[in-house]
Amino acid sequence: MTIKTELIDSLAVAEKEFKILSRRKGVIIPLLLFPLVMMIFFGYGMGGTLKDAPFLIVNSDTGQASSSLIQEVGSYTPKYDSYPMFSVTYSKDMSQSEAESKINAGVYKGALIIPPDFSDNIAKNQSTTLTLLTDSSDITASENIINTIKQLLTTTGLLKITGLVSLNVPNIYGNLEYLDFLTPGIIALTIFFGSVMTTGAAIAEEKESGTLVRMLMTPISKRSVILGKTFYQLILELAKAVILILVAYFLVGFRINGSWLLVALVLVLFTLGGVGVGIILSAKAESMESFDQLAMLVTMPSMFLTGVFFPLSSAPVWMQCLARCVPLTYAIDAMRTIMVKGQNLNAISTDLIILTLFAIVTFTLGVHLFRREA
């Protein structure tokens, strides 16, 4: 046998593979789509700038210096953008803790607090301190804001040049790193993938092997079958979450600032929704293989849309809109609000309502579609 014939043989094999692939449309779409999606979304997400970020200026000072600073902040437009970076709300006489609570609630991305004697002190050549609060659970936005304010203080000649003004940036959530930001998102993502894939695949497999029919011809109701699988899934996913949290703790000292119970509540609701999606997909899929493809199609976009790897605030507006349609977004938001910001039930009430709806809708539909029929 010569190299030539071997080559021809291998080409024939390759051709056959392509032929088969071209007939499996379900595989081609994700195959082509995912690298593209990844490139686009990571590209935009990581390199994004801040637009129209809600920003609070608390100013109790009526002097010249503060008003020129306020003007600079309000009209600041980043180099490559046509939109101002901040959408400013002005306030007088608000305490730092009040401003902090607004940031906690997600109303503002940051707040600049100007002391009442700011202009006076500058006029008298005395030193004074500005306080800048940022939502440091949103790392990109936070860094962006800090850098911009520093830059503006420099250009208005207030920082360094006079040597009188210093900027105090308290870290309201402690020292945060990318991993603090990433961990809650990764947990939510893992739970979503896990619950959709494992439940769905298990049902699809039992359907294919016939064990599902065998189970369903006994007096057991289909609800019990589903419930049994759900319990199993809940335990599995919660255990996974605990392991992930522990790993993050031992590796980088990741801590949950809020309540473990709330974390569990979010995860339980979200797992239920995921299980529902898994059941729906397995009911629609004829075989194991077609289930895998369907599941990919449903889970993958969530991963790139929802700001697991980068803050949504730095993503383009169209992407933020899409993200609002994906339940994972709300799970991630709730997880970050509890785990990083250490907030209570109130701060995640919207997220919880949406996640509850998600669970109810998918679960009801799943039970409805799940057939006893062989």
Place this chain on the structure above:
Amino acid sequence: MEPIIEVKNLVKTFDSRGKKITAVNDVSFTVFKGEIFGMIGPNGAGKSTTFSMLTTLTKPTSGNIKVSGLDVGKQDDRIRPIIGIVPQKLSLYPLLTARENLKFMGKLYNIPKKVMEERIDYYLRLVGLEDSADRFTEGFSGGMKQRLSVICAVMHDPQILFWDEPSTGLDPQTRQAIWKLARKFNEDGKTLIFTTHYMEEAENICDRVAVMNLGKMVALDNPEVLKETSGSLNLEQVFMHFTGEGVCN
């Protein structure tokens, strides 16, 4: 004779990629309590589909079925506990042992633990699987799977046993063992309904035989009578007599 299954004008059509398939076409028959009832017919004749409907698994397109006086479709919850089904596809969990598979079935039927354990031991011995009780079924031969599959179906001591193709793909010795088992269940008082495409088996074991072809039940009677009416020497010829035309077309 007391009827235990009554089927009237049973029809099942499937929609397969826009094409309508009539799997079961206006079938009516009665099975009597305590008999061994065989359904023979080529692949695709509609035997398994009929079974699915009789056992509450598939909704008929039209027609009526009564099992032990209960309406299929309306009283499924009461029917399921009194029937046992051995599906054509030997669906066992490959990564459970034989005993675990049986236990799982027993639990679904809510059999008390003690009774269940006694039955498991009894049945495993009856079918000669006691030495493989704690092996994963993944490595079982076809005959072993068939034997385990049938005792999975009788764990709850059903009145009626549906057995879809008990002997397909098995060697003659194993087939002998399977039929012996079938007779044993019948002697224990169970009504037995099975399908096959081996005529001589139907002839040897059945009280009555129904011949199915292309969704229709083309004949139903005692094997002896069937041979007489078609003027044939054995069921093989009876079968050809009743289905020959259909197969040729």
